[in-house]
Amino acid sequence: xxxxxxxxxxxxxxSVTLLQISREVQQVPGVATAQVAMATPLNVEVLERMGFDVxxxxxxxxxxxxxxxxxxxxxxxxxxxxxxxxxxxxRTAVGTSEEAPPRTTAxxxxxxxxxxGPDPLVxxxxxxxxxxxxxxxxxxxxxxxxxxxxxxxxxxxxxxKRYAATRGLLVMGPDCGTAVVGGVGLxxxxxxxxxxxxxxxxSGTGCQQVLALLDHAGVGxxxxxxxxGRDLSAEVGGLATRTALARLDRDPGVxxxxxxxxxxADEVARELTAYTESLDTPVRLxxxxxxxxxxxxxxxxxxxxxxxxxPTWPVRGTTRPAAGTRLHGLFVGGTMKQESEVLVTAAGTxxxxxxxxxxxxxxxxxxxxxxxxxxxxxxxxxxEVAADAAxxxxxxxxxxxxxxxxxxxxSLAPAxxxxxxxxxxxxxxxxxxxxxxxxxxxxxxxxxxxxHLSHAxxxxxxxxxxxxxxx
Amino acid sequence: xxxxxxSVGVDLLADALADQAAAVTRVDWRPPxxxxxxxxxxxxxxxxxxxxxxxxxxxxxxxxxLAVRAMLVDVLPAHEAIGLERGEFLHAGPPIAWDRASGPLxxxxxxxxxxxxxxxxxxxxxxxxxxxxxxxxxxxxHRRAVGPMAGVVTPSMWMFVLxxxxxxxxxxCTLNEGLGKVLRYGAYAPEVLTRLRWMGDVLGPLLxxxxxxxxxxxxxxxxxxxxxxxxxxxxxxxxxxLMFLRDLAPALVASGADPADMVEALRFVGGNDHFxxxxxxPACKLALDAARDIPGSTMVVAxxxxxxxxxxxxxxxxxxxxxxxxxxxxxxxLGDYGPDDANPDIGDSAITETAGLGGFAxxxxxxxxxxxxxxxPDALATTRRMxxxxxxxxxxxSIPVLEFAGVPTGIDVxxxxxxxxxxxxxxxxxxxxxxxxxxxxxxxxPPEEIFPKALSRLAELARARADARxxx
Numbered sequence: 009x010x011x012x013x014x015x016x017x018x019x020x021x022x023s024v025t026l027l028q029i030s031r032e033v034q035q036v037p038g039v040a041t042a043q044v045a046m047a048t049p050l051n052v053e054v055l056e057r058m059g060f061d062v063x064x065x066x067x068x069x070x071x072x073x074x075x076x077x078x079x080x081x082x083x084x085x086x087x088x089x090x091x092x093x094x095x096x097x098x099r100t101a102v103g104t105s106e107e108a109p110p111r112t113t114a115x116x117x118x119x120x121x122x123x124x125g126p127d128p129l130v131x132x133x134x135x136x137x138x139x140x141x142x143x144x145x146x147x148x149x150x151x152x153x154x155x156x157x158x159x160x161x162x163x164x165x166x167x168x169k170r171y172a173a174t175r176g177l178l179v180m181g182p183d184c185g186t187a188v189v190g191g192v193g194l195x196x197x198x199x200x201x202x203x204x205x206x207x208x209x210x211s212g213t214g215c216q217q218v219l220a221l222l223d224h225a226g227v228g229x230x231x232x233x234x235x236x237g238r239d240l241s242a243e244v245g246g247l248a249t250r251t252a253l254a255r256l257d258r259d260p261g262v263x264x265x266x267x268x269x270x271x272x273a274d275e276v277a278r279e280l281t282a283y284t285e286s287l288d289t290p291v292r293l294x295x296x297x298x299x300x301x302x303x304x305x306x307x308x309x310x311x312x313x314x315x316x317x318x319p320t321w322p323v324r325g326t327t328r329p330a331a332g333t334r335l336h337g338l339f340v341g342g343t344m345k346q347e348s349e350v351l352v353t354a355a356g357t358x359x360x361x362x363x364x365x366x367x368x369x370x371x372x373x374x375x376x377x378x379x380x381x382x383x384x385x386x387x388x389x390x391x392e393v394a395a396d397a398a399x400x401x402x403x404x405x406x407x408x409x410x411x412x413x414x415x416x417x418x419s420l421a422p423a424x425x426x427x428x429x430x431x432x433x434x435x436x437x438x439x440x441x442x443x444x445x446x447x448x449x450x451x452x453x454x455x456x457x458x459x460h461l462s463h464a465x466x467x468x469x470x471x472x473x474x475x476x477x478x479x
Numbered sequence: 480x481x482x483x484x485x486s487v488g489v490d491l492l493a494d495a496l497a498d499q500a501a502a503v504t505r506v507d508w509r510p511p512x513x514x515x516x517x518x519x520x521x522x523x524x525x526x527x528x529x530x531x532x533x534x535x536x537x538x539x540x541x542x543x544x545l546a547v548r549a550m551l552v553d554v555l556p557a558h559e560a561i562g563l564e565r566g567e568f569l570h571a572g573p574p575i576a577w578d579r580a581s582g583p584l585x586x587x588x589x590x591x592x593x594x595x596x597x598x599x600x601x602x603x604x605x606x607x608x609x610x611x612x613x614x615x616x617x618x619x620x621h622r623r624a625v626g627p628m629a630g631v632v633t634p635s636m637w638m639f640v641l642x643x644x645x646x647x648x649x650x651x652c653t654l655n656e657g658l659g660k661v662l663r664y665g666a667y668a669p670e671v672l673t674r675l676r677w678m679g680d681v682l683g684p685l686l687x688x689x690x691x692x693x694x695x696x697x698x699x700x701x702x703x704x705x706x707x708x709x710x711x712x713x714x715x716x717x718x719x720x721l722m723f724l725r726d727l728a729p730a731l732v733a734s735g736a737d738p739a740d741m742v743e744a745l746r747f748v749g750g751n752d753h754f755x756x757x758x759x760x761p762a763c764k765l766a767l768d769a770a771r772d773i774p775g776s777t778m779v780v781a782x783x784x785x786x787x788x789x790x791x792x793x794x795x796x797x798x799x800x801x802x803x804x805x806x807x808x809x810x811x812x813l814g815d816y817g818p819d820d821a822n823p824d825i826g827d828s829a830i831t832e833t834a835g836l837g838g839f840a841x842x843x844x845x846x847x848x849x850x851x852x853x854x855x856p857d858a859l860a861t862t863r864r865m866x867x868x869x870x871x872x873x874x875x876x877s878i879p880v881l882e883f884a885g886v887p888t889g890i891d892v893x894x895x896x897x898x899x900x901x902x903x904x905x906x907x908x909x910x911x912x913x914x915x916x917x918x919x920x921x922x923x924x925p926p927e928e929i930f931p932k933a934l935s936r937l938a939e940l941a942r943a944r945a946d947a948r949x950x951x
Contacts, residue, residue: 024849024920027811041815049750050659054814068750108860109507111867111898116485116504118866125483131496133488134508137521141897142487142508144528151485156492167529190482192501195492381491410495442498 009040012075012083013060015047019071021094026071029093036089038081043074044090113145127151131194132181139182140164147172147179154234155181156195158370162243165236169247178251184234185212186409188219195234196380198409199440203228204263204314206256206289208249210235213341213368214268214296214303216407216436217463221307223438224461225319230262231255237342240272246280257287265291266310268303270346296343298350302464303343321462325453327430327473330400335474336393336429337364337403337467338386340379344405344434348467355471361400362474365389380412387423394427401430403470405463406452408437408445415443417451425455432470434463512896514931515803520896523931523938527893530941532775540770540778540794541871541889544834547769549650549762550695552642554687556679558634560651561622565595569619571630571827572785573800576616577608581786583665583822586913587629588616590667594675595633601667601914620781620792623768624651625760625827628663628909629786636675637683641698641761648768650761654678654686657751659916664909665822666916677743685744689731696726698762702836703875705755706886711844712759713828713837714905714920719755724748760827763834770794770889774944777937778870779890782833782902782925786825786909789925793892793933795940801933803926808908810850810921820918822911829904829925835873835886838903838922839865843878847905850921861903862887868894868902892937895930 021029026045033042041058045051047066055062060074075086110116113130120128130146132139136159146153147168155168160182172179180187186209187194191202196212198219205227209215215232222229233252240246249267256262265287272280272295284291292313294306301309308318335352339345345366352362366372367379367386379386386404393399402424406416424431433452437445449459460466486493487506496503511520527533557563568588570580580588589604597613598604608614619626626632638651656674660666690696701722708718724745731741748754767780776794783790790800805823812820831837841847842862845855862878865887872885890902901924908919 022846022849024811024846027813027920028849028852031811043814050657053659058814107863109505111507111509111900112894113485113487113506114894115867116487116506120483120485120504128483128485128502128504131484131486131488131492133486133492135510135521137519138508138511138524140525141521141528141893142506146485148534157488161525164525164529171529171531192482192484192496192499194484194496410499411492 009079010077011060012077013062014073015063015066016071016073017069020046020069021071029090032093033075033086033089036086038078039086040076040078040081042076042086043072045072046070047072113142114149117145117149117151121149129154129189129194131156133157136160136182140168143168143179144171147175147177150175150177152178153180154184154187154194155179155236156184157181158183158373162238165238166244169244173247173251176251178233178255179248180234181236184236186215186232187234188229188232193410196407196409196411198223198438199442200438201228202230204261205229205310206259206262206265207232208235208252208256208265208267209233210237210239210249210269211296211343213407213436214343216341216409217303217343218266218268218294218307220436220438220461221304221321224322225311225316227311227314227316230259237270240269240276240280242273242275246272246276249280250283253284253287253291257289262289264310264313265289266294266306267291268294269296271295271297271300296346296350298353302347302351304462304464321460321465323458323460323465324449325456325458327432327456327458329430329476330473331429332396332398332400333361333474334398334400335362335403335470336399336401337362338389338393339364339366339405340368340386341405341407341436342366342368344463347463348403351464351467352471357471357474380407383413383416383419387419390423394429399429400474401432401470403432403467405434405436406448408435408441408443408448410442412443417448421451421455424452424457430473431457432460432466432473433457434460434466436463509899512899512927512931514935515928520931520934523934524893524896526938526941527777527934530775530944532941532944533777536773536775536795537778537870537889537891540773540776544766544770544889545873545875546645547643547699547766548645549641549698549765550644551639551690551698551758552695553640554637554683554690555640556634556683557632557636557638560638560640561624563622563632563634565634566597566613567615567617567634569617569622569624569626569630569632570785571619571626571628571825572783573788573790573802574618575785575787577611579787581822581825582911582913582915583825583909584629584631584786586665586667587631587662589913590662590671591631591633593667594672595635618783619827620783623649625764625830626653626663627655627756627760627828628826628907629665630827631662635679637679637686639758639761641758641765643765643769646769648765650765650768652757652761654682655751655754655757658753661916664907664916665913667914681740682744682747685731685734685736685740686727688734688736689727692730692734693727696723698758699875702759702762703877706840706843706876707879709844711837711840711847711905713756713831714847714907715844716755716759717752719759720748720752723755723758756828759836760830763830763836766834767830772797775941777892779833779892782829782904783827784824784829786822789824789929791925791929791933793937796933796936799936801929801936803929806923806926808906808921808923810908810919812919813917816910816918820910820915821908824906824923825909826906828906832902832904833890835869835876835888837905840876840878840886841903841905842881864900865903867898868900892930892933896934899927901925901927
């Protein structure tokens with residue numbers, strides 16, 4: 009062992025840098041230990057405790073280089089390492105100067121606010137248990153929010169909507185699948201042209217059906233607000249619906265508003281009727297349920313009210329006669345299932361002669377993507393019902409638009425090709441949807457399906473096929 | 480106008496917006512922290528987010544805190560300043576008894592007992608504290624004080640007295656002893672006690688004369704200037720110390736005291752880069768104390784460690800401490816010391832981070848991140864990361880390199896739980912054994928479990944208020 013201690017005048021480096029340099033020099037082969045430090049009383053004390061002999065004239069403005077060499081260690085190598093460390097330390101930029109993405113909605117809104125511009129809209133699709141927290145960030149910053157997430161407790165929905173109502177903000181959702189705002193489709197939304205219709209929908213796929221029918225009729229949509237399936241319940245009381253209606257009423261481009269929902273709770277219906285009567289813009293109701301017009305019929309009435317011709321809703325392809333006696337409805341849209349249920353029941357079909365499943369229901373989506381994105385579960389069920397001799401007809405929906413599967417026919421067409429039961433499909437989509445409406449319909453027709461744009465039409469046709477087969 | 484959408488959650492939905500040429504800001508959302516027993520914090524987070532008091536309470540807490548100006552108005556012995564009685568010992572961190580106290584805290588208490596003449600030797604002091612009959616331990620925070628490292632305060636120690644002129648509220652802190660073998664790092668050797676006696680006999684009275692003869696020193700304003708000069712006011716206080724000397728030297732010289740004493744005092748203060756820390760800390764506490772006790776506020780008003788436990792106090796939960804095990808800092812060691820020699824995190828000095836300084840102001844003092852091998856971009860990223868967990872910025876304390884952005888201020892318990900980002904603390908490291916002193920310096924964070932604990936209490940209080948509203 010041998011010690012080397014030198015004082016360097018005029019040399020200075022930060023104490024942290026020097027600690028780091030000391031550590032680097034300690035790693036040099038042949039060096040037992042080393043300290044490079046400014047000669048402060050503390051550092052001199054530390055060096056002395058380590059056994060180094062520091063010259064008495066050391067002053068705080070001098071740098072001490074103290075190196076203890078192992079036997080055979082080379083002093084020149086050690087000192088070269090000190091100089092290299094002093095010269096180079098920290099000069100090469102490491103780490104990234106790129107800013108990390110925001111971790112909360114509040115942080116994202118703070119950064120966008122700094123750059124100016126209007127308040128952004130916030131789209132929340134985190135797991136339901138965390139959705140209210142992100143949504144509250146949006147409202148507190150003065151932004152509207154669309155909550156795509158489901159499984160949000162109703163008391164949280166109520167709290168968010170009450171907060172929003174006092175500030176003129178809109179909470180779309182929770183479990184809001186579709187909206188069209190400022191020409192942009194949010195969630196699962198079809199590409200539509202601007203036009204005179206304003207939509208407020210408590211049903212995402214219901215809204216999409218109306219968008220698709222209006223698009224075919226050549227009528228555009230100004231704005232479609234979703235409000236979430238529970239908004240018109242007695243508990244929530246239509247808080248978001250009122251705000252959405254008020255917004256559309258203020259928009260001079262909106263000539264007529266259509267409200268798509270399950271029938272509201274009685275109390276809510278009374279209040280809402282009174283409210284809509286106070287507005288300047290006419291509000292038409294498209295309420296889903298037994299004894300009420302289906303969405304296609306409601307859309308036709310809307311077109312007539314606008315003075316627009318009602319087109320023939322397209323049907324493509326032909327299908328085989330029924331094989332067995334049972335109608336299987338396999339849906340990705342909750343409203344599609346519901347509408348079929350109303351029509352099947354109204355047609356007097358026995359309960360054991362039909363089975364309707366919504367693959368978008370919580371029981372199929374917990375821990376999985378929505379069937380509009382991941383078709384696996386429905387395709388599995390399709391194979392089962394196709395192999396079942398009792399199956400008379402299969403009724404399905406395919407929903408196009410932003411957010412949905414890029415090419416649903418690619419997996420569905422091969423699955424229906426060559427199966428025994430006839431297949432009737434509603435393709436809910438517009439001409440400019442990214443999946444290509446015609447391309448999707450062509451592929452399904454080629455695989456042997458009969459394809460409708462109107463889901464009520466498709467359902468009636470399936471009932472008809474089933475009845476004909478039975479007879 | 481292009482629609483601007485902030486998307487939090489499923490990437491596919493953000494992609495769909497980008498495909499439509501909407502401007503999309505994506506949030507890098509992750510599941511929130513879990514509590515120590517593995518339960519999710521989602522329900523508590525929602526309760527607190529939807530608590531109608533929270534937003535206004537937090538705005539008020541931040542506003543009150545930022546309104547405080549800390550003026551140095553006096554220097555007094557602790558028995559006069561805060562009425563500390565013989566046998567009373569203040570210490571850093573949440574409450575703790577001798578049996579759980581760490582080495583450096585024990586060492587400092589032992590030294591303090593000798594200083595006060597309660598015992599003749601540090602060894603006898605151990606028996607005194609074990610007996611516990613004639614001594615009483617209490618956190619500094621419970622007596623309007625803060626103490627760095629062990630934070631031991633005894634009646635004869637002189638303290639800075641800081642006051643907010645608008646309210647007359649006061650906080651206190653002892654005078655800084657310097658680095659190395661010092662009481663606050665748990666050393667109690669004869670030279671430690673000799674220095675403390677000189678500080679009590681000479682330095683304290685001198686500073687008192689100088690402070691009383693000067694205009695009150697605006698510590699809040701000096702902190703603002705320090706940040707422009709590369710100090711983050713926790714591990715670097717060099718510019719602040721020099722400004723303190725600049726402002727006080729004329730009155731000190733004019734005081735007519737013994738020139739030899741004055742020379743020694745000036746040399747002592749000028750030779751101790753950390754002297755200003757003991758002014759920065761009570762200034763931060765004075766500001767944060769103004770934000771205490773606002774129902775519904777999720778703002779942290781104290782972060783503090785006693786060498787065994789790390790504790791936080793939150794505005795909306797009163798004086799309750801939420802504690803977990805103090806961590807060992809990651810950093811660089813003096814001389815031959817290594818991680819085995821270090822005591823877990825200790826000191827009230829994390830009050831600086833609680834107020835937006837220290838690790839939160841890392842961008843202005845990039846040298847500090849080199850304790851852990853970091854770089855300048857890491858320092859900038861640290862301050863930006865702290866913006867994620869804070870309620871706002873402090874316009875008085877700005878950071879030039881971040882376009883003069885104010886330091887991130889007001890740690891939000893909710894945001895910590897949501898992001899899992901823990902407050903970054905810059906700290907010194909004490910030796911594990913009593914009597915050793917400082918062994919290094921580095922970076923540390925609180926134990927993550929204390930934030931879900933505090934959140935759970937905030938949620939419980941919010942639910943109780945909601946129930947009361949429902950009944951009413």
